[in-house]
Amino acid sequence: MPLLVAHELYRFFHIGDDETAALRGVSFQLAAGEIVALTGPSGSGKSTLLSCLTGLDEPDGGHVEVSGVRLTRRSEAERTRIRAASFGILLQSGNLYGHLTIEQNLRFQMLLAGNPDEERLTALLEGVGLSHRATAFSTQLSGGETARAGLAVALAADPPILIADEPTAEVDRETESRLIGHFEARREAGLATLLATHSEALANRADRIVRLKDGRIVR
Numbered sequence: 302m303p304l305l306v307a308h309e310l311y312r313f314f315h316i317g318d319d320e321t322a323a324l325r326g327v328s329f330q331l332a333a334g335e336i337v338a339l340t341g342p343s344g345s346g347k348s349t350l351l352s353c354l355t356g357l358d359e360p361d362g363g364h365v366e367v368s369g370v371r372l373t374r375r376s377e378a379e380r381t382r383i384r385a386a387s388f389g390i391l392l393q394s395g396n397l398y399g400h401l402t403i404e405q406n407l408r409f410q411m412l413l414a415g416n417p418d419e420e421r422l423t424a425l426l427e428g429v430g431l432s433h434r435a436t437a438f439s440t441q442l443s444g445g446e447t448a449r450a451g452l453a454v455a456l457a458a459d460p461p462i463l464i465a466d467e468p469t470a471e472v473d474r475e476t477e478s479r480l481i482g483h484f485e486a487r488r489e490a491g492l493a494t495l496l497a498t499h500s501e502a503l504a505n506r507a508d509r510i511v512r513l514k515d516g517r518i519v520r
């Protein structure tokens with residue numbers, strides 16, 4: 302059974318009299334042990350799709366299932382519960398609490414998941430190359446460091462599904478290949494990973510590429 306299923310998702314945004322159809326009937330599946338790259342031009346609907354898949358946003362039509370459980374059209378509290386149990390999420394910004402240090406952010410995420418583990422915390426920091434910045438606050442990090450710290454937080458609870466929006470947007474080649482190593486380790490462990498990316502290097506390492514254009518999947 303696929304871990305994540307989207308059935309015919311539609312999402313419209315209105316600003317004044319203008320309507321943007323950000324998603325126009327997107328159906329999609331993600332299986333355990335799979336890395337899928339979501340690509341498409343700027344404005345094609347990638348971030349909107351990720352928000353709907355994780356229940357951070359509600360689609361106007363269609364629905365999402367996570368491990369066979371409907372996520373769409375539930376209360377905020379229920380969506381939050383399902384999201385916490387199933388997803389690690391890396392957004393383009395806002396992944397870290399600014400008043401906590403990087404290691405405190407990680408520890409907090411592990412506590413929320415009910416699984417504090419100092420060894421894992423150390424390994425995660427090492428894995429994203431931030432051991433030396435463990436006690437820094439997010440406001441003290443560069444763009445690339447912020448992205449890597451956000452990824453460590455998203456990975457902290459070993460989520461069955463990792464959803465990452467542009468995870469390698471601000472990192473150098475070496476760091477990008479290190480992050481790809483993390484995604485491949487998740488595949489080996491039978492975990493699912495969905496990455497929205499403009500990086501060809503990253504997309505080419507995925508098992509499958511799903512392309513969006515004008516809110517639709519193009520084959």
Ligand SMILES: Nc1ncnc2c1ncn2[C@@H]1O[C@H](COP(=O)(O)OP(=O)(O)OP(=O)(O)O)[C@@H](O)[C@H]1O
Binds near residue numbers: 315323342343344348
């Ligand atoms: N909250 C919003 N209000 C109005 N329009 C929105 C909103 N969010 C997204 N849109 C519009 O929906 C369309 C899809 O946007 P989305 O951010 O999903 O694209 P994207 O493929 O992730 O782009 P990028 O690669 O630049 O991040 C765009 O036309 C965007 O302007």
